[in-house]
Amino acid sequence: xxxxxLAKYGEMALKGLNRFRFENQLVxxxxxxxxxxxxxxxxxxxxxIEPRNENADIDFAFEKVKTIFGIASxxxxxxxxxxFDDVCAKSLEYFADILPYKTTFKVFAKRADxxxxxxxxxIGRELGHVLLEKFPNLSVxxxxxxxxxxxxxxxxxxxxxxxxxxxxxxxxxxxxxxxLLLLSGGIDSPVAGFLTAKRGVEISAxxxxxxxxxxxxxKLKVEQLVEKLENYCGKIEFFAENITRxxxxxxxxxxxxxxxxxxxxxMMKIANEYAEKLGCMAIITGESLGQVASQTLEAINCTNAVxxxxxxxxxxxFDKREIIAIxxxxxxFEISSQPYEDCCTVxxxxxxxLRPNIAECExxxxxxxxx
Ligand code: ATP
Ligand code: MG
Numbered sequence: 001x002x003x004x005x006l007a008k009y010g011e012m013a014l015k016g017l018n019r020f021r022f023e024n025q026l027v028x029x030x031x032x033x034x035x036x037x038x039x040x041x042x043x044x045x046x047x048x049i050e051p052r053n054e055n056a057d058i059d060f061a062f063e064k065v066k067t068i069f070g071i072a073s074x075x076x077x078x079x080x081x082x083x084f085d086d087v088c089a090k091s092l093e094y095f096a097d098i099l100p101y102k103t104t105f106k107v108f109a110k111r112a113d114x115x116x117x118x119x120x121x122x123i124g125r126e127l128g129h130v131l132l133e134k135f136p137n138l139s140v141x142x143x144x145x146x147x148x149x150x151x152x153x154x155x156x157x158x159x160x161x162x163x164x165x166x167x168x169x170x171x172x173x174x175x176x177x178x179x180l181l182l183l184s185g186g187i188d189s190p191v192a193g194f195l196t197a198k199r200g201v202e203i204s205a206x207x208x209x210x211x212x213x214x215x216x217x218x219k220l221k222v223e224q225l226v227e228k229l230e231n232y233c234g235k236i237e238f239f240a241e242n243i244t245r246x247x248x249x250x251x252x253x254x255x256x257x258x259x260x261x262x263x264x265x266x267m268m269k270i271a272n273e274y275a276e277k278l279g280c281m282a283i284i285t286g287e288s289l290g291q292v293a294s295q296t297l298e299a300i301n302c303t304n305a306v307x308x309x310x311x312x313x314x315x316x317x318f319d320k321r322e323i324i325a326i327x328x329x330x331x332x333f334e335i336s337s338q339p340y341e342d343c344c345t346v347x348x349x350x351x352x353x354l355r356p357n358i359a360e361c362e363x364x365x366x367x368x369x370x371x
Contacts (some may be wrong), residue, residue: 001090002079003058005049006159007065009168010072018175025172026070028133029234032059033068043155044112047071055212058233067231069198070175071167077152077159084118087151087158088130094160095149099131103143107131111153123151144342169198173234175317179234179282179312182267183207185221185340187284190229190316190332191323195314196284197233204278205229206239208267210244213347218340226329237278241270248276254364256349260294261356262364263347264303272308286316288323298355305358 008028012181027047037056038049049065051058065074078094078360080086099105109123118126120338132138132150153160180191181206193203205223226238246266254262273281287295304311316321327333 001093003051003061003076004079005074006077006158006161007047007049007068007071007074007167008164009045010167014209019112022070022172025174028067029068029070029172029174030065032234040320047175049346063212065167066149066165067168068172069170069200069232070170070172072169073164074167075150075161075164077150077161080158080160081110082116082156082158084112084123084126087123087160089121089128089162090094090152091120091127091131091149091336092134093320095131095135098162099135099147102135102138102147104139104144104145105131105147105149106140106145106152107149107242109153112333113153113155114230116153122328123153127151148170168232171198171200173197174202176202177281178202178204178279179284180271180278180280180309181205181284182271182286183222183225183238184286185218185225185336185338186207186286187320187333187336188288188291189284190225190286190336191315191326191330192284192312192332193229193236193284193330194232194326196312197229201282203229203284204274204280205239206271206274207238208243208261208270209240209241210247210347211242211246217338219254221276221340222334225332232330236288239274240272243267249368251347251368253370257353257362258356258361258364259347259349260352263303264294264299265306265365268303268306268311272306273310280309282310282312284312284314286315287313288318288320291320295351296354298357299353302356302358302361305361321368 020231025044027042035050035065039052039060041048049061062076080090107128109120109125115236124361128140150161176199179196179201181203183189197203210220228234247263250259250262255352275283282300287300289295323334327336
């Protein structure tokens with residue numbers, strides 16, 4: 001049997017004139033991720049992904065397409081000739097391993113090509129009969145069937161499929177501009193990057209390293225996170241910036257209880273420069289309100305005061321448990337849980353200020369200029 005992947009797009013179909021840009025971006029992304037072994041075309045809110053020959057691995061492509069933002073649902077369908085006999089024959093073959101183990105079902109027929117000689121209700125009824133005869137264990141349940149059999153009569157062919165899986169949702173990456181993710185080796189920032197990319201934003205990532213206080217292993221961990229995120233976000237430009245000297249200066253010259261917030265301000269200033277250079281329109285962090293001392297509203301205000309771009313904090317209202325659930329789903333949790341320290345654990349004061357204010361930060365920073 002010949003298979004095709006049907007990927008249906010979700011909310012992007014609603015975007016009026018933008019729709020064409022979104023569709024083109026989506027097709028381009030799919031092509032980049034699955035290679036040249038497949039033909040890709042789109043029609044009526046569905047992208048058809050067809051193997052060009054027997055060497056093209058459709059299951060591999062299916063797994064890849066499942067992670068592409070902008071796709072609402074995805075299924076592997078059987079390609080039929082556009083006549084009812086072929087639809088019946090292929091249905092019997094395709095569902096032979098599935099329907100004997102089901103109790104109730106319903107046929108959902110859709111006829112995009114109105115020249116097809118049977119109406120949708122007729123197709124549903126007739127195919128239902130054929131399946132009932134073959135699988136006596138089944139009965140029809142129109143309200144809440146245990147299993148759905150779908151038949152789509154489209155332009156050149158008919159397609160049959162069973163369960164549809166949810167796609168990754170969101171909007172195609174690249175349709176929403178670019179932003180700079182401040183990516184540490186922790187659990188939160190990769191999830192923040194994932195959620196922003198899900199809204200169509202292309203991601204560049206910046207990691208602040210503090211050698212020799214942080215090891216090469218810590219950086220490798222962040223590089224692994226980037227690689228994992230790329231499964232969803234597409235290519236991520238990655239930068240590492242050494243902040244050892246600035247961290248030592250802060251530790252030696254400034255009040256220790258302000259260390260964390262002052263370091264965050266330094267990071268933000270460096271991030272401004274990167275964002276400007278890279279053409280990013282926003283900076284993303286993994287901050288979540290109240291999670292740690294540096295994430296009180298007062299501290300966030302102090303960091304925000306030096307930001308030249310909007311700072312996106314997609315996790316601001318999330319509990320740790322919710323963040324972990326996403327990181328497990330996208331495969332970053334295991335990497336983030338590796339023990340290699342990030343810069344702050346080495347320098348972090350025992351009693352960080354919970355209520356810093358901008359004036360005291362600015363005053364402390366004057367000390368940095370002194371010899
Ligand atoms: P994460 O789990 O993302 O590390 P966290 O709970 O450890 O977050 P903080 O250490 O307060 O929180 O960091 C807040 C945010 O600042 C991080 O989510 C990240 O966006 C950014 N950040 C912190 N440390 C670094 C770093 N070494 N390099 C790049 N960004 C960093
Ligand atoms: Mg951290």
